[in-house]
Amino acid sequence: MSLLFSPLSIRSVTFPNRLWVSPMCMYSAVDGVVQEWHHTHLTQFASGGAGLVIAEATGVVADGRISPRDTGIWNDAQRDAWAPIVQAIHDRGALAGIQLAHAGRKASTWWPWAEQRGSVAAADGGWTTVAPSAVAFAGFDEPAALDASGIERVVDGFRAAARRALEAGFDVLELHGAHGYLLHQFLSPLSNVRTDEYGGSLENRARLLLRIVDATREVAGDAVPMFVRISATDHAEGGFTPEEAAIVGGWAVEHGADLIDVSSGGLVAHQRIDVHPGYQVPLAETVRQGGRIPVSAVGLITAAEQAEQVLVDGAADAIFAGREWLRDPHFGLRAAHELDDTVAWPPQYVRARWR
Template identity: 60%
Template sequence: MSGDEVATTPALFTPITIRGLTIRNRVWVPPLCQYSVTARDGVPHDWHLVHLGAMAAGGAGLVIAEATAVNPEGRISDHDTGLWNEEQATAWARITRFLHSQGAASGIQLAHAGRKASIWPEPMRRPGSQPLDEGGWPTVSASAIAFDGYAEPVALDEAGIVQVIDDFRSAARRAVDAGFDLVEVHAAHGYLVHQFLSPLSNVRTDRWGGSLENRARLLLEIVRAVRTEIGELVPLFVRFSATDWTPGGWDEEQTATVAGWAQNAGADFFDVSTGGLVAAADIPVGPGYQAHFAEYVGERSDVPVSAVGRITNARHADDLVATGRADAIMLGKAMMRDPHFALRAAHELGAGTAMWPYQYLRARPEVNDGEW
């Protein structure tokens, strides 16, 4: 193959290697909460297999399972998935086997919702927290400051913080045992780790609050604990909200600084989103509206990053990777609307048909007058 031919390969469909894992392309599925565990036991089931499996069959390079709680109290709602026991790990193993059979890498986002836990699940969504006498539970956070309209949380004490770190460690071990290729720590969208990072939700005066170093301590301790547990070959991602979109809050400069610290602690890749901490934040939403935050963090800290947020077409996604503004693209709602987005993007960009499942080969545009 000539140099010119190599250069024509769309950037979006070049593989990327992170530690011991090679991912076939840069079309990635971010964690997408499904609120579908109606048994309320944290165990993923057929819906999760089909939801995630369809995207793997549809050509995605990496499929990251939804925000999965490291303990029961860390669930956003009682319909969320978990990874605090072996029954859950066994159920996840069935899903990772299928993702691998389709050529996709599998990841899982480990999370604790903190003060945004114990809300009504999607099928019965109501405002505010789920009351204790209707299945809810007390919530915790960095400080006893409620999210707008939710119940006031209890500020975690030292023992509680140490337990959270250990819960992330244990869940990471179960994730690897269940066959996940990588682990992502959720430090975004106003959930517990983000609550520690932001000065708007963390007014502590001990070693877990105050300075940036102290507010970042929980994340860095979790990263170190997870890295120790999963070994040297398994990639470790961190998802950040790069800004609270609110004066005096968490911002991209702090994100870039802490990303560098997290990389030194053992993290490999940074999934950059925004918002979630302040309910009334004014967010200027539009096509690719968060991508420049990923670019900022990547350049400022010299770390690999993915972009997310209203990226809905192949050429936009490819341009972000080709120009070095992001190393990969997370496509959430676009993939929910079209689980075969990666196959369609490959067709539009001329990337070939190698990702097509053999069961679907006869549906390729190349054998159907070029029509998608």
């Protein structure tokens, strides 16, 4: 048996394999409510051999969405719309997760294929964004710095979203602390210039993330796996570093997280990234070894043997992929076929299993 298609148990959940679908924004919701597009998009991966399908960055509050077209889970109507999608993923043999998110200063933006760019004006359905400090992302409107009550609202938003996600049937909760969104903005000194207990030292900059880990674990209880996605480097001088990421990842696990989903970048427009196959795997390995914690790897992992080697080398405990699943929604079936391993094929597709 390959490592890629071996099971992985976390708390009360056993993942059938370690080839998982990353959360990928579709910018296709209406008032935060998922649509038929999301149902087809997410369930096809379950039919395609994924062990876990994580739904896209989903706003825990209305003003936490990246764009007005992002999914949400701040009300019961949104929760109820997610439930049949979760059930359909389960019916096809995969586990379902959701990424709970707040975009911070990168909220209220136009979706990728809109004619406009930058921040969405209030007249067009946009809103005033919030952040740790009144420091704008290049090309976006300046955010309002969160005060004490605003921070409490964020924590409460994650807590309530986690509860609704579990009510919808999700098996895994992931907190989005990467890609330049709010929790990452607190972690990085490039976006967090606060002088109170949420700024300055690494411990202070990690305080909000750890409070949210605590709040989410309280809701989730002892049985539900909880992941935290982080950007292990800002790819910019003076920013968040892999060494700091390993420390914060260790703290998150101490507070109740189970796995750190290691990505990178997204905080500043002047980042410089050397993009190549597997380019983020060394970051995952740094966090895994430095924090002595379980991690997943992501980043241009596009082939079965490549994914298997990451696990064999001990760089990660599981593999997330994004674009390859978009190119081939049956990536899991293909990968198992190429590794001459076993995965649960839908009976309708079994004729394609054999050479």
